[in-house]
Each structure stands twice: as structure tokens, then as C-alpha cells.
Amino acid sequence: MRHGATLAPETGTPNPLPIACGWHAHRVRCSQLPEGASMKRSVLTLLLIALTFCIPVVGYPQVRTVPGVSSSDDLRPAYATAQDVAEGKRVADASCAKCHGAAGISTSRGVPHIAGQRPGYLLTELLTYQAGARGDNAMSNAVKYLKEDALVKVSAYYAGLEPAQPSATGVAKAAPAGPDPASAGKAAAAGCAGCHGESGITKIPGMPSLIGLDPKYFVAAVNGYKSGQRKHDMMKTLVSALSEADMNNIALFYALQKPGKAQTPSPGDQAAGKAAAAACSGCHGEGGVSANPTTPSLAGQDAQYFAAAMRAYKDGPRSDATMKGLAASVDDNTIKNLAAYYANQQPKQPSVKKPLTIAELAQRCDRCHGVNGNSTDPRSPALAAQRADYLEQAMRAYQKGGRKSKAMAAMLDALPAAEIESLAAHYASQRARSVVYVILPPK
Ligand code: HEC
Ligand code: HEC
Ligand code: HEC
Ligand code: HEC
Numbered sequence: 001m002r003h004g005a006t007l008a009p010e011t012g013t014p015n016p017l018p019i020a021c022g023w024h025a026h027r028v029r030c031s032q033l034p035e036g037a038s039m040k041r042s043v044l045t046l047l048l049i050a051l052t053f054c055i056p057v058v059g060y061p062q063v064r065t066v067p068g069v070s071s072s073d074d075l076r077p078a079y080a081t082a083q084d085v086a087e088g089k090r091v092a093d094a095s096c097a098k099c100h101g102a103a104g105i106s107t108s109r110g111v112p113h114i115a116g117q118r119p120g121y122l123l124t125e126l127l128t129y130q131a132g133a134r135g136d137n138a139m140s141n142a143v144k145y146l147k148e149d150a151l152v153k154v155s156a157y158y159a160g161l162e163p164a165q166p167s168a169t170g171v172a173k174a175a176p177a178g179p180d181p182a183s184a185g186k187a188a189a190a191g192c193a194g195c196h197g198e199s200g201i202t203k204i205p206g207m208p209s210l211i212g213l214d215p216k217y218f219v220a221a222v223n224g225y226k227s228g229q230r231k232h233d234m235m236k237t238l239v240s241a242l243s244e245a246d247m248n249n250i251a252l253f254y255a256l257q258k259p260g261k262a263q264t265p266s267p268g269d270q271a272a273g274k275a276a277a278a279a280c281s282g283c284h285g286e287g288g289v290s291a292n293p294t295t296p297s298l299a300g301q302d303a304q305y306f307a308a309a310m311r312a313y314k315d316g317p318r319s320d321a322t323m324k325g326l327a328a329s330v331d332d333n334t335i336k337n338l339a340a341y342y343a344n345q346q347p348k349q350p351s352v353k354k355p356l357t358i359a360e361l362a363q364r365c366d367r368c369h370g371v372n373g374n375s376t377d378p379r380s381p382a383l384a385a386q387r388a389d390y391l392e393q394a395m396r397a398y399q400k401g402g403r404k405s406k407a408m409a410a411m412l413d414a415l416p417a418a419e420i421e422s423l424a425a426h427y428a429s430q431r432a433r434s435v436v437y438v439i440l441p442p443k
Contacts, residue, residue: 077152078120101115116163119378122159164432181355231317252354272341277338302343310339384433
């Protein structure tokens with residue numbers, strides 16, 4: 001078997017269902033060794049290893065190309081001979097071991113484990129460093145004077161080593177899976193329920209419903225109380241201890257609850273209220289469902305709170321200039337009618353998406369990186385049991401653009417730092433599984 005072998009479907013179509021291993025690959029199969037199986041894999045071109053575990057990778061992206069390297073070229077390390085691997089070990093001992101550890105298992109911050117990493121991926125990255133396209137100076141210098149042939153062999157050598165396991169990475173068994181933001185919000189909102197209702201639907205006249213409020217308005221309101229810009233001593237005391245994260249989580253929790261009207265009386269003439277509301281709908285939306293995240297929805301709001309808010313704009317402590325101007329000319333009877341009208345409109349859920357949990361996020365990553373980060377494609381990096389500090393560093397490099405990959409930049413776009421940390425901890429704590437690539441005889 002020679003260089004011509006390819007993992008892509010033979011049709012040459014741009015990989016709609018490129019397969020990491022098995023049936024569609026035609027020439028190369030991969031076989032993931034069961035946990036604990038110990039096998040000598042100094043040579044990757046072992047033939048006919050029983051296929052124990054095989055996962056098609058759906059939607060795998062175009063494999064990145066390095067100038068001058070065709071996509072079948074980067075599989076060369078997968079076809080290395082025992083002699084190639086022995087030569088690769090000599091290169092490794094001389095040029096790599098001082099940073100990457102004696103057997104490709106690193107003990108230094110920021111230096112990745114490379115033992116058991118997928119062979120095609122290793123070669124591509126080495127060529128990328130050599131071309132100066134992956135930033136890091138230490139690595140670029142380490143490979144600068146090595147011939148391509150040496151890079152092929154050293155890749156084959158490292159790919160065949162036993163990968164690190166989570167215990168070796170200094171990461172505790174379970175990733176510190178914090179509660180997801182909405183659950184954290186629910187817990188933090190426990191003290192609010194007595195006045196604002198269990199899910200933010202008030203049952204007490206004078207207490208506002210918090211349901212249907214956009215998180216932007218919600219957070220601004222809480223910050224207003226905190227800073228004293230919105231004067232209300234009791235609310236100020238109640239929210240003073242909330243952290244930024246608490247506030248965001250609570251706002252998200254209420255925004256995700258099923259909306260319902262306030263369960264409080266709403267005396268007043270709704271029809272007259274509806275007529276008067278024509279002057280308000282430009283900002284507060286038809287039926288009081290606001291489309292502007294900084295303008296509160298009024299649909300389903302408690303009538304007594306509504307009227308108190310209007311009076312607080314008119315001649316009380318609420319300082320918003322726009323509302324002050326508008327409320328000045330609204331008489332008490334009209335306020336009562338407006339309150340009755342809005343209280344009886346159906347509130348709607350603001351358009352916020354529930355953020356994915358780490359487990360849900362990781363499922364998306366696994367589509368390319370293999371089950372629990374155990375890639376079965378020789379060109380795609382395994383993440384399982386990699387050092388957490390390195391995984392974080394790599395993800396931040398994609399986010400900042402220092403490391404170029406369209407797929408990864410899209411995956412990590414706008415992912416907050418906390419999620420990056422949790423994902424790194426998640427993958428660092430997964431068991432690494434070795435992969436043996438089996439070269440099938442040509443058809
Ligand atoms: C001076 C220390 C040093 C030496 C010597 C060194 N490396 Fe590295 N290597 C690093 C660091 C640091 C990184 C991570 C850089 C980054 O974030 O891009 C790295 C990254 C890599 C990666 C990328 C791994 C991944 O998961 O993307 C590969 C592959 C690699 N090294 C292989 C080698 C090989 C092969 C040699 C010997 C020819 C070698 N390195 C020599 C420090 C070194
Ligand atoms: C003791 C009763 C009580 C508790 C407990 C309470 N609130 Fe309030 N909350 C009120 C009252 C009364 C108002 C109306 C204040 C005003 O007129 O500005 C209010 C107003 C608000 C508003 C503004 C609503 C709007 O439409 O502008 C927000 C947001 C809010 N509370 C959040 C919270 C959060 C979060 C908690 C829990 C940490 C909480 N409240 C606990 C009584 C309470
Ligand atoms: C130009 C846009 C605009 C118009 C028109 C407008 N509002 Fe407002 N309204 C706002 C904004 C912005 C706020 C939030 C102000 C704040 O933070 O205190 C608000 C707040 C309110 C509140 C307080 C809601 C709460 O949850 O605390 C009430 C009640 C209200 N408006 C009623 C009305 C009524 C009734 C009318 C029509 C007579 C009206 N608004 C017209 C922009 C507008
Ligand atoms: C569409 C396929 C795809 C998805 C989905 C994907 N990745 Fe990747 N990932 C890649 C490819 C391809 C590379 C190699 C890119 C390169 O050459 O720099 C990569 C590289 C990485 C690396 C660098 C590994 C190393 O050893 O340096 C990390 C870390 C990583 N991905 C994490 C993730 C995480 C976390 C997710 C989910 C949030 C994810 N990836 C989702 C395709 C994907």
C-alpha cells in the first residue's frame with residue numbers, strides 16, 4: 001500500500017459524509033482498541049486488526065491543506081514501516097523529547113502531549129509550523145531545519161505511542177461541570193419568588209411580574225437599583241449582594257419561563273385602555289410585547305405595579321426622561337384603564353436562546369473529534385486526555401485568529417471564557433483510546 005490511498009470517498013465530491021473509518025473509506029480502516037487493551041503499535045501499518053469500534057464522522061470539514069502538500073500526502077505517516085518509525089524515534093529523542101517528554105507525554109505547561117496523536121494531523125501541524133503559519137516560535141525553530149522525510153517519520157513514531165491518560169495530565173476524574181446558567185439562575189432566584197412569584201408571575205398586587213422581560217432590560221433594572229439610579233430602598237437591599245453572573249443567570253431563568261398574565265386584579269376599562277395605548281405601542285409593541293430589548297414589555301404586567309410605575313414617572317422617583325415626559329399628561333383614570341388593558345394582554349417569551357450545556361456542546365465537538373474526543377480520522381486531532389492548559393491555549397488561539405481554521409473559529413465564535421475552560425477540563429478528563437489504522441488491500 002502506497003501514498004495514493006485516501007480516506008475520502010472515491011467519488012471526489014467534497015466530503016458530504018467523509019468517513020473516518022470503515023466501509024466507505026475503501027482503503028484505510030481504523031480500529032479503536034478497547035479500553036485497557038495493550039498492544040504494540042510501533043508500526044501503524046498492521047494488517048487486519050479486528051474492527052472493534054468504528055464511528056462515521058458526520059459533516060467532517062474539508063481537511064485543511066498546507067501549501068505543497070496534497071491531502072493524500074499528509075497520510076504518509078500512516079503507512080510508515082518499522083524502520084521509518086525507528087528513524088522517527090531518533091529524531092524525536094534528539095529534537096523533541098526535551099519539551100514533549102520522553103514518550104511524547106508532556107510535563108510542561110503549554111506543551112501538548114503528542115503521544116498517540118493522529119498521524120496525518122501531526123504531519124500537517126509540523127508542516128504548518130515549518131511554514132511559519134502557526135505562530136509558536138519554539139516549535140517553528142524546532143522543525144525549521146528538519147527535512148520533510150524526517151517529519152513524516154517522527155509523526156509516525158509519535159502516533160504509535162501509547163497516549164497519555166487523564167491521571168497523567170493532573171486533571172481530576174470528573175470535569176468541574178458547573179450547573180448550566182438557567183439552573184444557576186433558578187437557584188439564585190429562590191429569594192425573589194416570595195414577592196415576584198415562583199416563575200416570575202406575580203400573585204401579589206403591587207409586585208411586578210418578571211416574566212417576559214428581556215434580559216437586557218432586566219439586568220439594567222437591577223443595576224439601576226444597585227447604583228441608586230432607580231430609587232427603591234427595598235429592592236436595592238435585595239439585589240445588592242447579587243454578582244454580575246447571578247444577575248445574568250436570574251434574567252435568563254425568568255426569560256425562559258412559560259409566560260402568563262399576572263394573577264392579580266385589574267379593575268379599569270380595558271377598551272378605553274386599548275385606545276389610550278395607541279400612543280405607547282410604538283415603543284412597547286402591539287399588545288405590550290416589546291421588540292426592543294431595552295424597552296420593557298408591558299403585556300400581562302400587574303395593574304397596581306403598572307399604575308405605581310406611571311405615577312413614579314409622573315411625580316415620583318423614576319427618572320427616565322422619555323417616560324417622565326409621556327406620563328406627565330396621562331390622568332389617573334387613563335392610567336387605571338391602561339393598566340387594565342396591559343394586564344390582560346398575553347405576554348410572550350423574549351427571544352433568548354437557552355445556552356448549550358457543556359455536555360451538549362461537547363456532543364457537537366465530538367462530531368469531528370470523535371466520541372469523547374477520540375478522533376478516528378487520522379487527519380483530525382484527538383482531544384481526549386490532552387493537557388487542559390494546552391486545550392485552552394489552542395482554543396483561544398483559534399478565537400484570536402493566531403491559529404487559522406474556519407471550522408474551529410466558527411465553533412468557538414463568541415464562546416465565553418468559562419465555557420472554554422469547562423470544555424478543556426471535559427476533554428482533558430476523558431480516557432484516550434488508541435487507534436490502529438488498518439490498510440486494506442486495494443479492490
Ligand atoms: C522548545 C520546546 C519544543 C520543542 C523542542 C518541540 N516542541 Fe513541539 N511544541 C512545543 C510547544 C510549546 C507547542 C504548542 C505550541 C502552540 O500552542 O502552537 C508544541 C506543539 C507541537 C505540536 C502540535 C500539537 C497539536 O496537538 O496541535 C506538534 C505536532 C509538535 N509540537 C511536535 C514536535 C516535534 C515532532 C518536535 C521535534 C521535532 C517538537 N515538537 C519539538 C514545544 C516544543
Ligand atoms: C420583598 C419583596 C421583593 C423581593 C423579595 C424581591 N423583589 Fe424585586 N421588586 C419588588 C418591588 C416592590 C418592585 C417594584 C420596585 C419599583 O417600584 O421600582 C420590584 C422590582 C423589581 C424589578 C424591576 C421590574 C420592572 O419591571 O422594572 C426587578 C428586575 C426585580 N424586582 C428583581 C428582583 C430580583 C432578581 C429579586 C431576588 C434577588 C427580587 N426582585 C426580590 C419586590 C421584591
Ligand atoms: C419613546 C418610547 C416610549 C414610549 C412612546 C412609551 N414608553 Fe414606556 N417606557 C419606555 C422605556 C425606555 C421604559 C424603561 C424606562 C426605565 O428604565 O425606567 C419605559 C417604561 C415604562 C413603564 C415601566 C415598566 C416597568 O416594567 O417598570 C411603564 C408602566 C410604561 N413605560 C408605560 C408606558 C405607557 C402607558 C406609554 C404610553 C402612554 C408608554 N410607556 C410610552 C419607552 C417608551
Ligand atoms: C466541523 C468539525 C469540527 C468541529 C465541530 C470541532 N472541531 Fe475542533 N478541530 C477541527 C479541525 C479540523 C481541527 C484542526 C484545525 C487545525 O489544523 O488547526 C481542530 C482542532 C481543535 C483543537 C486543537 C487540537 C490540538 O491538538 O491542537 C481543539 C482544542 C479543538 N479543535 C477543540 C474543539 C472543541 C472544544 C469543539 C466544540 C466546541 C470543536 N473542536 C469542534 C474540527 C472541528
